[in-house]
Amino acid sequence: MSELNTEVSQLINSNERPSYWYDWKWQYKNRITTVEELRRIITLSEKEKSDIEFCLTNFRMAITPYYASLMQKDNVNCPIRMQAVPTINETVKLDCEMADPLNEEGESPVPNIVHRYPDRVLFLVTHRCSMYCRHCTRRRVVGEEDNIITEAEIKTAVDYISQNTKIRDVLISGGDPFVMSDERLERIISALRAIEHVEIIRIGTRVPVVMPMRVTEGLVNMLRKYHPIWINTHFNHPSELTPDAIAACARIVDAGIPLGNQSVLLRGINDNVDTMKTLLLKLVKSRVRPYYLYQCDLSQGLGHFRTRVEKGVEIIQALTGNISGYAVPKFVIDAPGGGGKIPVNPEYIISGDNKKYILRNYKGDIYKYPQPPDLADEYK
Numbered sequence: 001m002s003e004l005n006t007e008v009s010q011l012i013n014s015n016e017r018p019s020y021w022y023d024w025k026w027q028y029k030n031r032i033t034t035v036e037e038l039r040r041i042i043t044l045s046e047k048e049k050s051d052i053e054f055c056l057t058n059f060r061m062a063i064t065p066y067y068a069s070l071m072q073k074d075n076v077n078c079p080i081r082m083q084a085v086p087t088i089n090e091t092v093k094l095d096c097e098m099a100d101p102l103n104e105e106g107e108s109p110v111p112n113i114v115h116r117y118p119d120r121v122l123f124l125v126t127h128r129c130s131m132y133c134r135h136c137t138r139r140r141v142v143g144e145e146d147n148i149i150t151e152a153e154i155k156t157a158v159d160y161i162s163q164n165t166k167i168r169d170v171l172i173s174g175g176d177p178f179v180m181s182d183e184r185l186e187r188i189i190s191a192l193r194a195i196e197h198v199e200i201i202r203i204g205t206r207v208p209v210v211m212p213m214r215v216t217e218g219l220v221n222m223l224r225k226y227h228p229i230w231i232n233t234h235f236n237h238p239s240e241l242t243p244d245a246i247a248a249c250a251r252i253v254d255a256g257i258p259l260g261n262q263s264v265l266l267r268g269i270n271d272n273v274d275t276m277k278t279l280l281l282k283l284v285k286s287r288v289r290p291y292y293l294y295q296c297d298l299s300q301g302l303g304h305f306r307t308r309v310e311k312g313v314e315i316i317q318a319l320t321g322n323i324s325g326y327a328v329p330k331f332v333i334d335a336p337g338g339g340g341k342i343p344v345n346p347e348y349i350i351s352g353d354n355k356k357y358i359l360r361n362y363k364g365d366i367y368k369y370p371q372p373p374d375l376a377d378e379y380k
Contacts, residue, residue, distance in 0.1 A: 006040075008030050008065055009037075009040035009041060011065065011069075012041050012065050012068050012069045013041070013069070013073070021065070021066075021213075022213045023213065024130075024211055024213045024214035024216070027064045027065055027066055027130070027211050027213060027214075028064070028130055028179065028211070030064075030065050031062040031063060031064055031065070031130070031131070032061070032062070032063040032065070032068055033060070033061055033062050033063075034056075034061075035049050035052050035053050035056070038052070038061075038063075038085065041068050041071065041073070042068075042071055042072075042073050042074075042081065042085070043073055043074045048076075048087075051086075051087065051088035052085070052086050052087075054088065054091065055086035055087070055088065055090050055091060056086065058090070058091065058301075059086065059090060059132070059139055059301070060132055061084075061085070061086055061132055062129070062130070062131055062132045063084045063085070063131055063132075064130050064131055064210050064211045066210070066211055066212070066213070066244070067080065067084060067131055067209075067210045067211070068084070070239060070240070070242065071084065071085075077268065079236075079237040079239060079268075079269045079270070080237070080239055080240070082134070082266075082268065082269055083133055083134055083135065083236065083237075083266070083269065084131060084133070084134065085134070086134060087134075087304070089301070089303070089304035090134065090301035090302075090304075091301065092301065092303060092304070093300045093301060094303045096298055096336075097298050097299060097300045097301070097302065097303065098298055098299070098300065098336070099140045099299070099300055100140060101137065101297050101298040101299050101334075101336050101337075102137065102297065102334055102336070102337075102338055103337050103338030104122070104138075104338070106338060107338050109160060110156050110157060110160045111153050111156065111157070112124045112125065112149055112153055112154075112156075112157045113157045113160055113161070115164075115167075116338060116340060117340065118166055119166055119167060119168045119169060120167060120168065120169035120170065120171065121160075121161060121164075121167055121169075121170055121171070122171050122173055123157055123161070123170050123171065123172050123173070123188075123192075124149075124173055124174055124175065125149060125154065125172055125173070125174055125175070125177050125180070125185075125188055126148075126149055126174040126175035126176065126177060126179060126180055127141055127142055127147055127148075127149070127174065127175045128142075128174065128175045128176065128179045128180075129142055129174065129175050129176040129179060129206070130176060130178075130179050130206070130207060130210050130211040130214070131206070131210040131211070133206065133234075134305070135264055135266055135296060135302055135305045136299070137297040137299050137334075138175075138299075139299055139300070139301070140299070140300075142174070142175055154187075154188060154191075158188070158191045158192065158195075161192065161195060161198065162195050165197045166197075167197065167198065168197055168198060168199045168200065169198075169199065169200040169202065170192055170198055170200070170201055170202065171202040171203075171204060172188065172189070172192075172201065172202065172203045172204070173203075173204040174204075176204075176205050176206055176207055177203055177204070177205060178203075178205045178207040178214050178215075178219070179207070179214075182218055182219055182222050185222075186222050189201060189223070189226050189229075190226065193226045199228070200228055200230060201226060201228070201229050201230070202229075202230045202231070202232065203223075203229065203230070203231045203232075204231075204232050204233075204234075204262075205231065205232075205233055205234075206233060206234040207233075207248070208233045208235075208245055208248040208249050208252070209233060209234055209235050209236075209240050209245060212242075212244045212245045212247065212248035213244070213248075214248075215248035215249075215251050215252060216251075217251065220251050220252060220254075220255040220257070221255070223255060223257060224255045224256060224257070227256060227257075229257050230257065230258050230260070231252055231257055231258070231259050231260070232259075232260040232261065232262050232291060233249070233259065233260070233261055233262075233288070234261065234262055234263070234264075235261050235263060235279065235283060235288070236263050236264060236266060236269060236270050236279070237269055237270055237275065237279060238275065238278040238279045238282050241279075241282045241283070241286060246286045249286050249287065249288050250286070250287065253287045253288075258289070259287065259288050259289065260288065260289045260290070260291035261283050261288050261289065261290050261291055261329075262291050262292040262293075262294060262329075263276075263279065263290070263292070263293050263294065263329065264293075264294045264296055264305075265293055265294065265295055265296060265307050265311065265312050265315075265331075266296060266305045266307075267296075267304065267305055267306060267307050269305075271307045271311055271315070272315070273314075273315055273318040273319065276293075276315050276319065277319060277322075277323060280319070280323060280327045280328070280329070281323060281327060283327070284324070284326070284327045289326065290326075290327055290328065290329040291329055291330070292329050292330055292331075292332055292341070293312060293315075293316070293329040293330070293331045293332070294332060294333075294334065295307075295309060295312055295331070295332070295333040295334075295344070297334055297336075298336050309333070309344060312331045312344065313331065313344060313345070313346055315331075316328065316329075316331045316345065316346055317346035317362070320346065320362045321361065321362025321363065322362070330343055330345075331343065331344050331345065332344065347360075348360050348361070350366065353371075354371055355370065355371055356368050356369060356370050356371055357369045357371070
């Protein structure tokens with residue numbers, strides 16, 4: 001890709017947007033991918049430039065002009081910048097970290113399919129994303145833009161799903177499926193919808209967050225033909241819920257598609273109660289249901305993003321009872337080695353036996369809940 005031209009960098013730092021700013025293909029084409037392009041957008045010291053160059057020998061960078069426009073130019077601790085711009089910390093690989101921490105490759109019966117749970121599969125349809133998030137768990141493969149998943153590989157994956165009648169739920173992910181054309185994505189979705197035992201099709205995408213103009217009327221009109229479709233997206237910070245992002249979410253929901261959100265708990269970005277509370281309430285107001293709060297995975301180079309597990313428990317405990325239950329996500333750890341998602345919750349049960357349970361509520365008050373009597377003894 002050629003160097004970012006002056007016009008694009010000026011647009012990023014401007015409040016006036018020409019019509020082509022809202023063209024997702026223009027956004028994708030003009031992503032920031034080099035240090036020289038980045039330095040036109042934000043302030044970088046010579047050491048930062050050197051560090052980023054070194055990081056890019058291992059992991060690619062791509063930032064849409066839209067998302068870049070949300071970054072604070074002179075603040076290295078800007079929560080938007082921290083998710084988009086590499087730091088030297090990514091080169092530190094702890095002994096506990098792995099290239100494939102969730103053992104997706106080990107549970108892949110055919111290329112691009114991960115079959116971990118009995119009734120559902122993960123279908124990785126692309127390696128491409130509109131932005132390469134610095135905390136990505138699939139950084140080992142995402143960003144390999146030269147490695148395109150072929151039509152033959154797509155067919156092999158669809159055939160696997162078709163031949164396994166226990167599969168009722170397919171999660172389409174990647175990469176980001178929404179960087180594909182409407183036509184190619186529809187070919188995949190229509191092939192899945194033609195399989196009788198596939199009841200639910202889900203799509204995982206961060207496009208509403210980092211390139212909301214991709215959520216066009218054409219895209220949602222295509223998706224509504226294949227209900228039931230569910231979508232999960234990935235807002236991590238309240239600053240990401242801009243008017244453009246909220247409008248993209250509205251287009252999805254107005255098409256009758258349930259929209260959930262999966263956040264990752266990230267050190268220095270959203271690892272405090274006030275930030276998380278603001279995020280969750282803004283999501284609900286935007287008709288996006290908080291679904292999961294993930295403990296950051298053990299992918300290589302992510303140690304600086306990980307919090308202690310008890311921090312997530314502390315946040316969930318502080319939120320419970322203080323905001324509506326449907327606004328509180330489930331805090332989970334995706335178990336290293338492919339163990340699946342394990343809920344990690346505050347402890348509200350103090351003790352229990354066949355007669356009663358002793359419980360603690362969100363205020364710390366203690367309550368006794370009697371067990372129901374044995375029907376054979378009490379109800380004759």
